[in-house]
Amino acid sequence: MLKIENIVKQYADHRALDNVSLEVEKGCIFGLLGPNGAGKTSLIRIINQITAPDEGSVYINGERLNPAHINRIGYLPEERGLYKKMEIGEQTLYLAQLKGLSKAEALQRSQYWFEKLEMQSWWKKKVEDLSKGMQQKVQFVATVIHEPDLIILDEPFSGFDPINAEVIKNEILELNKKGATIIFSTHRMESVEQLCDSIALIHKSKKVLDGRLKDIRNSYRSNTYCIEYLGEEIKPEATELYEVVKSRNLEDTKEIVLKLRNGVKVNDALQYLLSVAQIQQLTEVIPTINEIFIQQVNGIDHA
Template identity: 60%
Template sequence: MNSLLEIKNLVKNYGNYTALNNVSLQIPKGSVFGLLGPNGAGKTTLIRIINQITMPDSGAVFLDGEPLSPKHIADIGYLPEERGLYKSMKVGEQALYLAQLKGLSKEDAKKRLKYWFEKFDIASWWDKKIEELSKGMAQKVQFIVTVLHQPKLLIFDEPFSGFDPINAQLIAKEILQLRDEGATIIFSTHRMESVEELCDDIALIHKSNKILDGKLIDIKRKFRTNTYQIGVNTKNPNEVTNLLKSNFQVFPADFKLFGDELIFNVKLTNNQSSNELLSLLSNHGEVKHFVEMIPRANDIFIEAVSKNN
């Protein structure tokens, strides 16, 4: 079995509004799966269906080959985007309560909480009330509660919101470690740089339809434009510019080098190779910068969404 979660032809309507239109997805075991899409695309509905908070009108979800049922609640950990904790309840009691609701025994929950609280260096918060904590502190507690019962499937919806860069890095590291320990992670976010950093696979949902999915690297290949950023130090910039323009498609560039280089974005046609461009440049100056423009998740997102509008 290659995929942990299999989503088949999900349809969900709210009255006349279609939130999900025949969406199918395969989420590979042991991967970080980026669930992307503009606001209101249907991501939250999909996540809620996986969590059995709402039921689909038609279609099915399989976890580890079995149709999703209430016994799977303990196999899933969910950190919703709209999250909070009981304000007047103490941190420790609250974490214990939420862990027990996920099916852990009190003793187990206590042991594991102790481990995580020490790992995050927050053991002293145990008897504090949530209302005494800052937002970032509460987020840490929430992260722990989400992963505490060691679920096979973890769903993080905007996990970094409310964290400073240091804590965000800490959480990102934990997410990758959980993946390495065997967990499968669905990761929903609007922060494309964390998609680049964390995701192995992505799916893009737009206006209730899936418009794109697959390995991130394959998708990038598909969106490749064969464009190179070049930077060269030369004594005859005009001559080099004319030479480039007569041989290649040349676009003005906006990346930053040291400032005294001649910079361009150069697009190659299918029968031109990067070596041709490189040798032309090295014959007329010193090549300082030569990089293929790999499409960023951000660009892919914008392009795919605007194409489907």
């Protein structure tokens, strides 16, 4: 769907993007991650043709990025892009027509989304009269109303309470199910775990990690297991099988985290543990995307 090749963007003496390349598969939800100032917004602006790269190329469905692609992209910026004094209904109609819809189509789709997101009573309200979360709902409607093939969401949950965040999350999944490709830029790592198929991590203007979410998490597996058990405290005698990372007493049970020695299978350790304790639960410890994110960023910063 989207191919980015060797993008470089320089602002005076600051290099915002340094030879960044990545691919977004058609029909996926792609997480674009990175700390503030990493270069994510610069890349998003290039895809939206707000700015142009100094070097490199962007392709959509095999075609070099050009003005004709604008109407097939929906962009939800992190900052608000609404006219404060304009009525919500009028504004939605205006923005929909800018994306190529007729007035009749714009009205029909606006009414559909306003009803779907329970916004019917807002039609005559002005943006300045709405809360931050309400404004974000309006902006979300403006982003998707023309049914774009590529949807770019920059911190889409900003300003939402948990209930409305869940509503928008479900709408994102529904749009993806209907065929939209979605680029999702956020600092909320729990949202990445819930939504994204693939991710890329940008730090200090460079891409430092990318791939399918499941593959990345699996690459960080360390043969470590968390075991909840009953009985006497498990002692670290079986040093040929594992090393104890940590242990603690819970309310009704005990917990121990073990890292298996090289070549040791989990069944080998489990067989021994069953002889000395009553095992309630065994879970493999795989780092979350948030933990991988922090590890990668700290590793580069302290290199």
